[in-house]
Amino acid sequence: MNWKKALDGMTPYKPGRSIEEVISLYGLKEVVKLASNENPYGCAPSVKEFMATAAIQHEIYPDGHASALRSKLALKHGVGEESILFGNGSDEIVMIISRALLSPGANTVMATPTFPQYAHSAKIEGAEIREVPLKADGQHNLDGFLNAVDSKTTVVWVCNPNNPTGNVIPIDDLKAFLGQVPDTVLVVLDEAYFEYVTAADHGDSVALLEHYPNIIVLRTFSKAYGLAAFRVGYAIGQSEVISNLNKVRSPFNNNSFGLVLAEKALEDAAFIEECRELNRQQRQRFKDYADRKDIHIFDSETNFVLIQVPGDADEAAEKLLKQGFIIRSGNALGTPGYIRVTIGTEEQTSKFFDAFDTLLSVEGSHV
Known part of the structure; x- marks a missing residue:
């Protein structure tokens, strides 16, 4: 077939692993998806x-x-x-x-x-x-x-x-x-x-x-x-x-x-205001966490953060995946050495910090 030459070397979009796939792969009971910048509070x-x-x-x-x-x-x-x-x-x-x-x-x-x-x-x-x-x-x-x-x-x-x-x-x-x-x-x-x-x-x-x-x-x-x-x-x-x-x-x-x-x-503006404020609070927690750990984090105004990891981003993403957190490796985003994490609820954020701590606690890890 006479495909467009522009398609040569291009690859289709590859979505991240689903929650169901990760549960099955690693035998986990709970998995939190923080990879696609979705609203953790759902809709109104x-x-x-x-x-x-x-x-x-x-x-x-x-x-x-x-x-x-x-x-x-x-x-x-x-x-x-x-x-x-x-x-x-x-x-x-x-x-x-x-x-x-x-x-x-x-x-x-x-x-x-x-x-x-x-x-x-x-x-x-x-x-x-x-x-x-x-x-x-x-x-x-x-x-x-x-x-x-x-x-x-x-x-x-x-x-x-x-x-x-x-x-x-x-x-x-x-x-x-x-x-x-x-x-x-x-x-x-x-x-x-x-x-x-x-x-x-x-x-x-x-x-x-x-x-x-x-x-x-x-x-x-x-x-x-x-x-x-x-x-x-x-x-x-x-x-x-x-x-x-x-x-x-x-x-x-x-x-x-x-x-x-x-x-x-569109009829529920109060829900958007609530989500904005809840997100702001958890976003500030990420900034405070990065400051405490002396990790670089970009100044986000969104519902995600781009945060530095020790070592390779793919390896960090895989380690977090095994702990039940689906995130995006910066290697796929043009930001090696970083991962992109959707800002979740207060509980999800606390558990994510616990998981991230394990990356930092590995002997010889540094950023």
Whole structure:
């Protein structure tokens, strides 16, 4: 078969081990998954109650316009309904943007390390990938981004907060950067972890659309809203941008159940506030723990942390796995010597620290 040459050397996404697999493999009674940045508190109680009673006409296609959810999101963000694009998770929106704007001869700019689907989608479309290393503290090198942009740049990806480091870009720095990007370049502000941010110098990027029409803001219901299984992501941008991207979007790309659950989830702002505060408390515990142990940890504003480990990250991940904790090795994320850990509940955090202590207690271990 005549596969795209760009596929040569690429590998499919490899998910981590499931809880059931780890239990079976190591004979454990309890396993905690802290690898995919899911909400350990689940979804809002009102959503769970609705889920138990909601009736869906299984033979009917979903609302391809997502009308009800679209209306509520437009009201929430103070934008027109025509300014919203829906995806089967924000991952699909990354693919839609790539398919619409990237091609051989074009280039795209992104950080490294960052969310890998930007580069993955760009490779498939045959575009040149220009990666700008993060600063030592994990922050985006925005000056480096500007230097990498030229007349053939069509998309710039800004993961804010960044995955896997967790850093957030101060709003004034972001505005200064956007003011220098050519208006012919689409700047994607991927804000999957927006609801978890507590930094005082952070802002709502949706409010920037009026001043910077070449940006698009990505959000998701998979993280703080606790609806990862239902794959609902969305983007907000100028109506002309959204209209062109909708030409690429597949019809009926969101399932009916996911749309109604996302709509219901928007009604419980108190649950998101509670999750943000609980997450902030446990995130601070990680920072305090790292300080006590003299371990480097990046300044996260998300529901995960990137923390230094003694020795090889894969080996550390395997040792933690044997103790019932599924995490992500930094070797797979472009951050060797570190692991990425989803911030769990208070109990899960305490047990994780006990497990991590065993890594540090091994004779000769150092960081």
